[in-house]
Amino acid sequence: MNTETQTLATDRQVTPQxxxxxxxxxxxxxxxxxxxxVDIDGLWRGKRLSADYFVKAAxxxxSNICNILFGWDMHDESIPLVTYTGFNTGYPDINLRPDLSTLRLSPDEPGAAMVIADFYDxxxxLLPLAPRTILRNMVDRARSLGYDPIAAYEYEFFLFEGNPRENARRGWRDLEPFTVGSHTYSVYRDTGSEFMLGTIRRRLAEQGIFIEASNSEHGPGQFEVNIHYGDALKAADDALILKHTVKEVAAEHGYTATFMAKINSxxxxxxxHVHQSLNRTADGEAAFANLENPKNLSDVGxxxxxxxxxxxxxxxxxxxxxxxxxKRLKGEAWAGSSATWGYDNRTVAIRSIPSAGRAARVENRTPGADANPYLVIAAGLAAGLNGIEQGLTPPDPVLGNAYALEHTDDISIPATLGEAVEAFENSEVAKRFFGEDFVRHYVQTRRWEIENHEAAVTDWEINRYIEHV
Known part of the structure; x- marks a missing residue:
């Protein structure tokens, strides 16, 4: 948090809104x-308000907004499967109300500010189905157990030549990556991308979002950025703003940025990836730290x-x-593709990073860059808090290559969205922590995604069958 942000936060505490x-x-x-x-898919949806209206009332x-935001998909197509809203309800209003702790200047836009809002019924x-509400509830649950949750995001994304409009005109075919070949961690190559990555880091810093590091990643045109840790809600807010900033900066320079999970087979x-830990509310100390045995997490951890x-x-x-x-989980692809854990092991789903101090944490390596950060952090909290509430102990850690393990039923993560949706729908943990209404709604939105996919004719099918059958 920069000095200006700290000053504004102090002002909020001593002056009326x-x-x-x-x-x-x-x-x-x-x-x-x-x-x-934020909607179910993690898209930032809202309005631009005049400063006059914002000061006087909003x-x-x-400001009211149609609840169709929770009744359609990322392409603004109404989802007939959802029961929350639809043409049968007339799509009434819900309320978009700003969280003033997130009010900030919009970098490089003179006269503009931005603020993250919550949805109210x-x-x-607070709207129970809204991802930010779900995360707020998980934070409250952690605090009821005496813990303040901490999180930090690591994002990977691709940059392609041509702005989104130009690439859309070509049907997203023959995309040219920003760089040719793989140049992971190349300091020399990163100099050529600094005009964009440097702008991204600067804009985020001006908003109180600190990027610890950025680098070229494993794929052509792929980059990684690491956000400094913070409380769980801020971590999700920071992840949202980072995605938004990356896409804006790329488009301004004539490029397209995507957080799609798998671009090329x-x-x-x-x-x-999400790093997670807990601080004890009573004294602020790191709950995962283990002074007696720094090579292992504490019992709570x-x-x-x-x-x-x-x-x-x-x-x-x-x-x-x-x-x-x-598709990101297939093969030895640096993704957490099995229900496994290990010490500082990047082939497992949950990487344990023990310490005697605040660095003690776990890293969830399963989520893709395409996931909703609010729901990812909320899900991590739900699973972790369930472990604490139930006094669970982990299985044996994986030593070596988790990808080489036989994927038996006890460690196999669902291989398709359909399998994952069925598991989520039947999950007692999900129902207990998120509520049955959210579980139902989320399942309905994912089944719509599956239905659309099953009806689509793909390039693979055309190439495979058009001449031979």
Whole structure:
């Protein structure tokens, strides 16, 4: 958090909301405020509000928006399968209300600010189906057990020549990657991308989001960025803004950025690894730290890890939300493709990183870059807290290559979205932590994704069958 952000946070504590908002708008000559909340697919949806309207009313009362945001897919196509809303309900309003702790200047946009919002229902309650609400609930549950959850995202993404409009005109065919060949960690090659990556890091820093490191990754045109850790809700907010910033900067420079999980069957996919830990609320100390045996996590850390391993199959639909997600798991592809764990092992799903201090944590390597960060962190918390509540102990760690293990039923993560949806629908952990309404709604949206995929004629089918049959 930069000095200005710290000052604004302090101002919020001692001045009424309206006074703070008025001062912010006046000081920075704000004309428009971009306000949005996160839908099921992790897209930032919202409005641009005049600063006048925001100051007079919307900073407190929010702005109404159609609840179709939870009744359609990422292509804005109405989903007939969902029961929450539809033409039968008339698509009434819900309320988009800003979380003023996230109000910030919009970098390189003079006169513009941005703020993340929560969704509220018509009774004035947080919308139970909204991903940010789900994560808030998990944070509250952790605090009820005496812990403050901490998380940090590592994102991989690809850059392609041509802006999104140009590539869409070509049907997304023959995409040219930003770089040719694999140049992982190449300091020399990274100099050539600094005009974009440097802009991304600077813009994020101006918003209080600290990128610890960035580098070229394993695939042509692939990059990785590591966000500094923070409390769980901020970690998800930071991940959202990072994705948004990467796409904006790429488009401004005439490129297309994508967080799609698997672009090419011959290359590695893009991951969204999440580091997780807990601090004790009472004293702020790291709950996973083990002073007596720094080579192992504490008992609390081990139970949390055991919960992640135990629930990795039934919560896979949140970690791997699209048809494409599961192609990233094929082969030795640096993805957590089995319900396994190990010490500093990058072939397992849950990587244990023990320490005597705050560095003690676990890393979930299953999620793809395409997953909704709010739901991924919430799912990690649900699984880990279940491990603590149930006093679970982990199985034996994997020593060596987890990809070489025989994938028996006890360690096999679902191989398709259909299998994952069925496991999620029947998950007692998911129902207990997220509520049956959310489980039902999420399952309905994923089944719509499956239905659309099954009806699609793919390039593979054309190439395979058109001449030979």
């Amino acid at each position: 309206k006074d703070f908002v008025e001062a912010f708008v006046r000081e920075h000559d704000i004309k428009v405020i971009k306000m949005g909340g 900073h407190e009362a929010g 018509q009774d004035g309650n 011959q290359q590695s996919g893009s991951s969204g 081990q139970s949390y890890l055991a919960g992640l391993v135990s629930s990795s199959k039934e919560l896979a639909a949140l970690f791997l939300p699209t048809i494409n997600s599961y």
